[in-house]
Amino acid sequence: MSKRARNPDLLRTLRVDWRRHWGVYLMALPVIAYYAIFHYGPMYGLQIAFKDFQPAQGIWGSPWIGLDHFESFFNGIYFWRLIKNTILINVYELLFGFPAAVVLALLLNEIRRSAFKRIVQTISYLPHFISIVVVAGMMVDFLGRTGLVNQLMGAFGIEPIDFLKDESWFRFLYVSSGIWQGVGWGSIIYLAAIAGIDPTLYEAARIDGAGRWKQTLHVTIPGIMPTVVILLILQMGSMMTVGSEKVLLLYNPLTYSTADVISTYVYRKGVLEASYGFSAAVGLFNSVISLLLIVAANQISKRFSETRLW
Amino acid sequence: MKLTMGERAFGWLNVLLMLGLCVVTLYPFLYVLFASFSDATSFLQNRGLLLAPAGFDLSAYKAVFRNPMIMQGYQNTLLYVVVGTAINLVMTAMGAYVLSRPNLYFRHVLMFFIVITMVFHGGLIPSYLLVNELGMMNTMWALLIPGAINTYNMIIMRTSFQTVPVSLEESARMDGAGEWTILFRIVIPLSMPVIAVMILWYAVGHWNSYFSALVYLRDSEKYPLQLVLRDILIANSTDSMMTGAASDDKYAVGETLKYATIIVSTLPIICLYPFLQKYFVKGVMIGAIKG
Numbered sequence: 082m083s084k085r086a087r088n089p090d091l092l093r094t095l096r097v098d099w100r101r102h103w104g105v106y107l108m109a110l111p112v113i114a115y116y117a118i119f120h121y122g123p124m125y126g127l128q129i130a131f132k133d134f135q136p137a138q139g140i141w142g143s144p145w146i147g148l149d150h151f152e153s154f155f156n157g158i159y160f161w162r163l164i165k166n167t168i169l170i171n172v173y174e175l176l177f178g179f180p181a182a183v184v185l186a187l188l189l190n191e192i193r194r195s196a197f198k199r200i201v202q203t204i205s206y207l208p209h210f211i212s213i214v215v216v217a218g219m220m221v222d223f224l225g226r227t228g229l230v231n232q233l234m235g236a237f238g239i240e241p242i243d244f245l246k247d248e249s250w251f252r253f254l255y256v257s258s259g260i261w262q263g264v265g266w267g268s269i270i271y272l273a274a275i276a277g278i279d280p281t282l283y284e285a286a287r288i289d290g291a292g293r294w295k296q297t298l299h300v301t302i303p304g305i306m307p308t309v310v311i312l313l314i315l316q317m318g319s320m321m322t323v324g325s326e327k328v329l330l331l332y333n334p335l336t337y338s339t340a341d342v343i344s345t346y347v348y349r350k351g352v353l354e355a356s357y358g359f360s361a362a363v364g365l366f367n368s369v370i371s372l373l374l375i376v377a378a379n380q381i382s383k384r385f386s387e388t389r390l391w
Numbered sequence: 392m393k394l395t396m397g398e399r400a401f402g403w404l405n406v407l408l409m410l411g412l413c414v415v416t417l418y419p420f421l422y423v424l425f426a427s428f429s430d431a432t433s434f435l436q437n438r439g440l441l442l443a444p445a446g447f448d449l450s451a452y453k454a455v456f457r458n459p460m461i462m463q464g465y466q467n468t469l470l471y472v473v474v475g476t477a478i479n480l481v482m483t484a485m486g487a488y489v490l491s492r493p494n495l496y497f498r499h500v501l502m503f504f505i506v507i508t509m510v511f512h513g514g515l516i517p518s519y520l521l522v523n524e525l526g527m528m529n530t531m532w533a534l535l536i537p538g539a540i541n542t543y544n545m546i547i548m549r550t551s552f553q554t555v556p557v558s559l560e561e562s563a564r565m566d567g568a569g570e571w572t573i574l575f576r577i578v579i580p581l582s583m584p585v586i587a588v589m590i591l592w593y594a595v596g597h598w599n600s601y602f603s604a605l606v607y608l609r610d611s612e613k614y615p616l617q618l619v620l621r622d623i624l625i626a627n628s629t630d631s632m633m634t635g636a637a638s639d640d641k642y643a644v645g646e647t648l649k650y651a652t653i654i655v656s657t658l659p660i661i662c663l664y665p666f667l668q669k670y671f672v673k674g675v676m677i678g679a680i681k682g
Contacts, residue, residue: 094496098494098496098497101494102492102494102495104569104570104571105488105489105492105495105570107570108485108489108570108571108574109489111482112482112485112486112489112540115540116504116540118521118525119518119521119537119539120508121504121508122513122517123513123514123518123521124512124517125517126513126516126518127514127517129517129520140520185412188405188408188409189409191401191405192406193402197409201409201412203668204412204416205416206668206671207416207664208416210599210664211599211657212598212600212617212620212657213599213601214599214601214617214618214625215620215653215656215657217624217625218620218621218625218649218653219419219423219653221624222624222649223419223422229438229440232440233439233440236439261415261416265416269672292398293394293401294397294398294401318510325602326601326602329602329605344515347516348515348606351515351516352515352516352606360515361516364514365514368512368513371510372510372511375510
């Protein structure tokens with residue numbers, strides 16, 4: 082910064098910069114090319130959301146049709162269902178998945194025997210590394226009509242339920258299996274925040290007569306608040322995003338009414354049915370909403386606390 | 392420090408809770424492990440809680456290792472993991488190095504355009520058309536190139552590169568070292584912990600990924616293991632793979648085959664996991680410090 086101020090002559094600055102950094106710029110070329118092609122390329126391609134895309138005519142050559150794709154999406158029969166499913170899964174994740182990781186971190190922090198704590202941590206992180214195909218595969222197996230869960234329920238005389246073919250179970254299964262897979266891993270960041278709390282704060286609290294519960298309430302929780310807020314902002318920013326990977330493995334036409342989300346709809350319409358323009362429009366709609374959400378969440382956080390993303 | 396009654400009771404309750412968490416986490420894997428070693432017929436008679444294999448039979452594993460699709464998938468995945476991680480590493484390190492140069496004139500501009508891609512992206516369909524346009528459809532490059540750099544990882548790596556003492560680079564420059572030499576001889580060796588984390592993250596990512604293969608690959612002989620697994624576990628097409636076996640056996644082994652496939656495909660991760668865990672965790676910490 083200061084360098085620029087001292088050299089008002091832009092050309093000279095650039096020349097000096099080039100002489101000193103040409104090797105760096107050479108190295109930057111593949112990286113710039115990568116971002117230009119694989120990140121800005123698709124943004125350029127998004128124009129097909131406003132076009133009647135014909136593969137033979139290419140992205141640029143296809144005729145403009147304005148907002149037709151958006152209109153047919155907004156007026157389509159699936160619009161509200163997709164919005165509702167996408168948001169509800171996120172709401173459940175926010176209500177149950179988000180606090181679960183915080184609570185686990187707080188509970189782990191209360192364990193004094195460090196060997197036991199380490200073992201619990203090691204075990205609870207494990208599912209994070211298991212592929213989603215295996216997790217979904219185990220769910221399909223355990224929750225099937227003759228699977229483990231129904232066998233156990235049968236032992237108590239409960240009628241078997243075909244969980245994955247029953248739309249009323251989908252959200253619960255999706256979110257709870259997500260917690261099973263991610264709660265341990267999610268707690269790491271809070272444990273790091275707890276480890277960063279100044280120990281003299283605990284000492285001071287003890288001298289003031291605070292027990293373990295009071296220490297947690299008045300030292301630990303305020304100490305991890307900034308981290309919680311940051312992650313909450315990120316979570317709010319993705320309220321309209323549910324990844325397609327896991328849903329694609331777990332849903333089927335019987336459960337579309339609760340399981341079909343925007344990303345899976347884009348996949349079916351675009352990749353399977355080749356309605357490129359239409360599904361690009363649906364995807365663009367989703368991306369824009371997500372962008373607005375994360376900016377809004379950041380603004381709100383900036384207003385009410387010191388913490389923010391940018 | 393004296394604990395009150397309530398605190399001691401909570402302590403025990405907490406231990407119980409944590410033990411419960413461990414059981415809930417591990418039991419699904421144990422069940423799969425036991426089922427995979429079970430004798431198919433006795434397994435089908437007793438599908439409830441397994442605390443040990445029902446009977447003992449290795450035919451499921453034999454079927455897995457004889458299965459050409461699984462073996463081909465395994466081989467493909469190994470290739471994708473090795474090549475993909477190498478591409479990731481070189482590209483990420485180059486980007487991180489460029490962004491870590493303190494006086495680079497265009498650094499902020501570059502950073503700005505890179506960070507934008509973290510909050511806004513073109514989405515699946517434009518990427519799909521792009522891959523098609525580039526002629527990468529139905530090749531392994533479609534799985535490896537579009538995700539060559541994970542921006543978040545690159546920023547973590549940049550943060551680590553920035554801690555390398557400038558004096559070391561200066562003296563290397565005096566000795567006539569160019570940017571490549573500085574990156575590969577000084578900066579990377581001094582950032583080994585982060586590099587290790589990145590290798591692991593990228594490699595596990597490639598090992599576990601299935602979606603881009605689902606979208607971009609047509610020929611089943613190019614399928615990575617996860618996509619083969621998906622066919623077996625989700626679409627449940629074990630019978631199509633068991634052609635040749637007598638029809639009764641076919642159904643029975645088909646059942647335990649699923650479990651053996653899960654074990655065989657997950658084993659590398661589970662075996663490496665205890666040793667690598669601390670690196671993964673370290674990675675999260677580095678990311679956390681960056682905030």
